[in-house]
Amino acid sequence: MEIQTNYSIVTGTEPSFPEVIYLDNNATTPVDPRVLKTMLPYFSENFANAASTHRFGLAAHEAVKKARQQVADLIGADTHEIIFTSGATEAINLAIKGVAEAYSHKGTHILTVSTEHSAVLDTCRYMETKGFEVTYLPVQPDGLLDFELVKASIRPDTILVSVMHVNNETGVIQPIQEIAYLAHEKGALFMSDCTQSVGKIPVNVDNLGIDLLCCSAHKIYGPKGIGALFVRQRKNRIKIPALIHGGGHERGLRSGTLNVPGIVGLGKACELAQLEMAENEKKIREMRDYLETELLKIEGTWINGHREKRLYNVTNIGFEGVDSEALIMGLSNPEDDSPIITVSNGSACTAASIEPSHVLIGMKLTEYRAFNCIRFSFGKNSKQNEINLSSKKIKEKTIGLRNFNQ
Incomplete structure (x- = not known):
């Protein structure tokens, strides 16, 4: 007998989650x-x-x-x-x-x-x-x-x-x-x-x-x-x-x-990872590079970490003068009907901490600049149209937060 894996069939209920663009795959991934x-x-x-x-x-x-x-x-x-x-x-x-x-x-x-x-x-x-x-x-x-x-x-x-x-x-x-x-x-x-x-x-x-x-x-x-x-x-x-x-x-x-x-x-x-590794890398790298290129067009942005010697699915970007918690909240609580965008400012295991990322501090960033950084991590379920929308929203929120702080 074929086993149904649809959420409503397995649980007997309909999910009540808002639409989400998930860019936090280094924290966890959805079960295939x-x-x-x-x-x-x-x-x-x-x-x-x-x-x-x-x-x-x-x-x-x-x-x-x-x-x-x-x-x-x-x-x-x-x-x-x-x-x-x-x-x-x-x-x-x-x-x-x-x-x-x-x-x-x-x-x-x-x-x-x-x-x-x-x-x-x-x-x-x-x-x-x-x-x-x-x-x-x-x-x-x-x-x-x-x-x-x-x-x-x-x-x-x-x-x-x-x-x-x-x-x-x-x-x-x-x-x-x-x-x-x-x-x-x-x-x-x-x-x-x-x-x-x-x-x-x-x-x-x-x-x-x-x-x-x-x-x-x-x-x-x-x-x-x-x-x-x-x-x-x-x-x-x-x-x-x-x-x-x-x-x-x-x-x-x-x-x-x-x-x-x-x-x-x-x-x-x-087993699936071994079979699909090369395909996933090509697709994910293209989306990561696209978002990275678009966000680096914003004045006062930078990449944390070696540009070449890093995994293809993640970029950690600093936004000068933008508090990362404020940006995360702004993306996860949109004022219009657009999807929630989930990102992170560090390890999910220490996400509740108000301390700056020990990784970024270890890379010689000041505490101020460490609090300006966001991690975007992509997965095999990420879609290019989601990345396009995310790029637009992140630019809007960044400009808005900078204007608010002036």
Whole structure:
């Protein structure tokens, strides 16, 4: 029987949302209808526990096994190197705390970057309370690391180097292959938060030299509440202890009944991402470049981050003299019947903060200028006519706010 994925059929109600132009895809993405269709049977028809040994449990187990292969295929890993988690944040905690505990006999120094996601930064700060020393490397004004500084900062007692692949606020892509080489040369492990890169650009753990990788389904049109941690077992086998005990699931690293629908959704999202990556990039890059070109025509605007070494789906633009919160509110509460335009002024995980973006401050912006910046992140559902309308509205709101402040 065909499974309907229309909102009203699934929920029995009609959605009551206003028309939205969604330009906040780095925060989260809508679930692809094909992903939802794949997930639905595991809520109501084949709802068995994947650890059960009866027929229905074995069917759920096979679905999990297939999803594990789909995730592994996307990043060039083996299936036994994939650990399912509740998302990238849990994966990051499991990786950093696990390495710290397992390798403390070799050293107690961790090296990371000041512009990492808060999931990495907060976990590293916690490790400092446990006696570990953490070095937070600064970045250059374009968001890239100084390679020589990285090289000089890896010490004999460094056990882990953690550098995110793609920055969630600016899209800046770090040269992690070269950094991983430096880490391994000094005997340290290399971890990368690849939440914003997996599924959008090619990521191969062997080619890039990654020992531990974190990713999340909801950034690539999968469901929230599910992610994965890659822990290298080939060539250089990495052993880390469990943070959650109680049943020995996921190779003993993450006990608990498996979220089969979520895992199936993650697997399908990975499969689709691999198949459609090149097509999505071409379409999204064209729209990003168009909006960027139009907005830079506004006097007193600038791009944050390296112009070339960044992901194709995001642009972070500063508007001199325009408070980002005021612009966000103006776009999300239009005075006419035009659609709401959703954008962001930083990470969704710290959106409630009144502090300026730590990423932009780390790139040497003043607090004043950091409060003038907006992140526009595009997705495969973005449409050119939406971008045209957005460009017009953003220009109008920017001029209006500047005139109001004079």
